[in-house]
Amino acid sequence: MADHEAPPIVVPNAWQSLRSLTAARIALGRSGVSLPTTAQLEFQLAHARARDAVHLPLDTAQLGQALQGIAPGQPEPIVLASAAADRFTYLQRPDLGRRLNEASRQKLQALRTGASAPAYDLALVVVDGLSALAIAQNAAPFLQALTQRLSEEDWSLAPVSIVTQGRVAVGDEVGELLGAKAVVVLVGERPGLSAPDSMGLYLSWAPRVGLTDAQRNCISNVRPEGLSVTEATYKLHYLLRESRRRQLSGVDLKDETGDALEANEGAGKGPGASRNFLLP
Numbered sequence: 001m002a003d004h005e006a007p008p009i010v011v012p013n014a015w016q017s018l019r020s021l022t023a024a025r026i027a028l029g030r031s032g033v034s035l036p037t038t039a040q041l042e043f044q045l046a047h048a049r050a051r052d053a054v055h056l057p058l059d060t061a062q063l064g065q066a067l068q069g070i071a072p073g074q075p076e077p078i079v080l081a082s083a084a085a086d087r088f089t090y091l092q093r094p095d096l097g098r099r100l101n102e103a104s105r106q107k108l109q110a111l112r113t114g115a116s117a118p119a120y121d122l123a124l125v126v127v128d129g130l131s132a133l134a135i136a137q138n139a140a141p142f143l144q145a146l147t148q149r150l151s152e153e154d155w156s157l158a159p160v161s162i163v164t165q166g167r168v169a170v171g172d173e174v175g176e177l178l179g180a181k182a183v184v185v186l187v188g189e190r191p192g193l194s195a196p197d198s199m200g201l202y203l204s205w206a207p208r209v210g211l212t213d214a215q216r217n218c219i220s221n222v223r224p225e226g227l228s229v230t231e232a233t234y235k236l237h238y239l240l241r242e243s244r245r246r247q248l249s250g251v252d253l254k255d256e257t258g259d260a261l262e263a264n265e266g267a268g269k270g271p272g273a274s275r276n277f278l279l280p
Contacts, residue, residue: 009031010036011029011030011031012029013026013027013028013029013030016029023194023195023225024194025039025043025193025194043193046193046194046196047193049191049196050191050193050196051191052133052196053130053131053132053133053134053191053197054091054130054131056131056132056133057087057128057132057164058128058132058136058162058164059136060162060164062136063077063126063135063136063139063140063162064076064162066139066140067126067139067140067143067160067162070140070143070144070147070160071147071151071157072151074147074159074160075159077126077159077160077161077162078107078159078160078161078162079161079164080100080104080107080161080162080163080174081101081103081104081163081164081165081166082098082100082101082104082163082164082165082166082167082170083097083099083100083101084096084097084165085101086165089165090165094167096165097165097166097170098166098167098168098169098170098173099169099170099173099209100163100170100173100177104163105173105177108161108174108177108178111159111178112177112179117179118156118158119156119179120157120158120179120180121154121155121156121157121181121182121244122150122155122156122157122158122180122181122182122184122240123157123158123161123171123174123178123180123182123183123184123207124143124146124157124161124183124184124186125160125161125163125170125171125174125175125183125184125185125186126139126143126160126161126163126185126186127162127163127166127167127168127170127171127185127186127187127188128163128164128165128166128187128188129166129167129168129187129188129189129200130188130189130190130191131189131190131191131196131197131198131199132188133188133191133196133197134188134189134191134197134198134223135186135187135188135199137197137223138186138197138223138229139199141229142186142199142222142229142232142233143160143186145233146184146233146236146237149233149237150237150240153241155240158175158178158180161174161178166187167187168187168200168202168216169209169211170185171183171184171187171202171204171207172204172207172208172209172210172211173207173208173209174207175204175207175208176207176208181205181206181244182203182205182206182207182240182243182244182249183203183204183207184201184202184203184236184240185201185202185204186199186200186201187200187201188200195221195225195226197223198220198221198222198223198226199222200218200219200220200221201218201219201236202217202218203216203217203218203236203239203240203249204216204249204250205243205244205248205249205250205253206247213250214250214251215249215250215251216249217243217250217253217255219232219235219236219239234257235255235257238255238256238257239253
């Protein structure tokens, strides 16, 4: 009787070829009725990285050094803190992360004293959010690219603010205290099991305490494996110009960069030289 081949330890999944198109956990196969050991260990590692990203403190000194001189004549970044005194409080009380503490408010108010207080077109606020890792890796390259674009136009920039234990809305208070016409918040997004280093961008026109998400524009997943710095700055630069021209932001301001990107298809111009394969 001829010998029969032993069945494979891991039974492959028919969708295996699709794994090259996404970081999502699909087509992992099975071992009996369970996940293969490799897939299970990779999941546990990704979960650990996501947890670490949430609790990792932001190195404000290192970030401040990296952000020095991102634009000609820019002063040193201002380090601020939210009303959440520590990471545990921050995670338990999201409302405290949306407001500055008293010392930080006084620091910004001191910059606005006197009749000759400068008027700013834009305040850039860097917030650790739920992933300081995302900010540490992506904030400086992004701001360098953005300020280079803005330098070609007449944008007056406030000193960059770095906020620890902060949420998105804290940027509206910073922008209001600085007297800025618009604010852009760079924030570490909630880590996923395939993306612990994703940075989000939020734009508000006429920033003030109490704005809602409907009054902000969001660009998400800024990281090397997601939306590149080139693409993100292209989109944000468009939104900033339109926001200043129309003096609004949020649901009334649409990202119409797709039309320009489509026009550049195949021409090798900017980030739109190739289109999303999901679009017809």
